[in-house]
Amino acid sequence: MLTMIGKRLMFAIPSLIGVVIVTFLLTRALPGDPAAYFAGPAATKEAVEQIRKKLGLDKPLIEQFFRYTNDLAHGDFGNSLTTGQPVATEIRNRLPASAELTLLGLIVSIAIAIPLGVLAATRPGSWIDHLCRVTTTAGVSLPVFFTGLVLVYVFYFRLGWSPAPLGRLDVFYSAPPTVTGFYLIDTLLARDVEAFRSALSQLILPATTLAIFSLAPIARMTRASMLAVLASEFVRTARASGLSPATVIVTYAFRNAMLPVITTLSMVFSFLLGANVLVEKVFAWPGIGSYAVEALISSDFAPVQGFVLTMAVMYVLLNLVIDILYGVIDPRVRLEG
């Protein structure tokens, strides 16, 4: 198992190098001149030139690239031009906010989608099957920013059940001391129940938005894969051996059906990382998605590069986790690893 993990990490290195090169080139290819942007509209040509020189943007591309990679090797992602803060620090502060939101959304979605898919598959044609179909169709056809806005409108503006969509905590509470960066966990560690409640109520709407978005593919895949497995020969053998329906469905059908579902999960998770950008905007969530968008608008290279690189590392880690899960479930994969 350990050798497999090591091997997979080794395979990830070339793709990470590729990501570094591509993001560097892409940010340079983007329209907009950061020097002009920071000099402001009233700046003279000389002032812009001066800023360009200061930022090192007058150097040839290749030299800029080597300086960039050299800094990266020292853990320096550069400084954001807008905030003046080191990118590494900002990402470190903002990543937990995004991760907490995404993970909660995914957990909620899995908790609903998988039972829904399994029940729909075991009772084809029943009301739950129809419910599954309706939910999945609705889920794929609603864009996240729209669901988010509708939820805010209904639960905050109309019903007043939810707090204002303004970040991770109500202004009356101070952030808990950072341990994991996840407010739900940190507030509990600090035994601050009130703050925990506040953090949770802030999380519910954006997490639900993400959950609705990711529900559809997971439920659909679970249903399809369960149906296929339930029709397979070894399930017939299990039935012909008189095993209880619970054993047949859980031990025989479900575990086999999980393999394609896990693949879908990894894809959904990557979609969620992308969808995050919009959800964070709608809910004023201080995550890395909104950070990257703001940086992109102001042609601020360093945060964008930092963001893409962070995402790439997360994809690699995610795929590793998926591979390990596969190995746990399917002995045939274990052999190859």
Added chain:
Amino acid sequence: MTAQPLLDVQDLTVEFTTRRGIVKAVQHVNISVAKGETLAIVGESGSGKSVTSYAVMRILDRAGKIAEGSVMFSGIDVKAATENQMRDLRGREVSMIFQNPRAALNPIRKVGDQIEDVLRTHVQQAQVADHGEKAIEALEQVKIARPRERYHAYPFELSGGMCQRVVIALALACNPQLLIADEPTTGLDVTTQKAVMDLIVELTKRRAMSTILITHDLGLAAAYCDRVVVMEKGRVVETAKAADIFANPQHPYTKRLMRATPRLGVSLRDLLPEEEGTAVVAGLDPAIHHTSQDSSQSMDPRVSPIGVKFVLECWNHT
């Protein structure tokens, strides 16, 4: 035959609800199996042999149902029994061996665990000290070498013949009274086929079990069974002692089936035109009967295209 057969199927009709209407896969079938008897159900694919056996165990697909007739198994009315009663029967009193053994086993579960699942379902903890040991014993009985190690093997780590032995061990783990073997040797190579058949016969004879062997291979039926039931298009066309049916087949379909069986010294090309010759077959659609497809196949004017189709199906099978 004893007065009270172990399995008594009377006038069985199985229907499947499909998009194009109701399909009667099995019609008015009568089959009985005495205790300790070995019965073969022979027929080409689609003749309803497997559906009959699924109906006996009541493991038909959702779309299928027993529409008419009765299935009595050692005094239990299978049609009327509750699902719980049926579950208790399956695996404990009636077991089934399927074709394609590798697909019949859960690919991601150790074979030993799969046998143990069956034991756990049917044998109380009080009766056996250790279900694991019992599972190893079951593997040992089907002559799997080093059963203790093989217990931990996954199906993909075993050969096809080995997988079929595991399936047999699984089916016989609880000492059922009736074993239904549905094309148990399909997909195995010839030498393994014989070993598997010998094993099934040896184990069932030793335990005085009744066996239903479902096959399209008349040779297999002749070699291993007491009686033979020939099915065609969902109906039983002939039932006879194995020795009699081969010496003196009564029904034209049986005769054709026998002539369609490849034998030593007969090339497949010779088998083809011999098939036909008889006109009326029970359940045959007369409309198809007259639409000749390829009369150049044979000079015999009595040849029907049905015969040609039939041979082709047989070819696909073997």
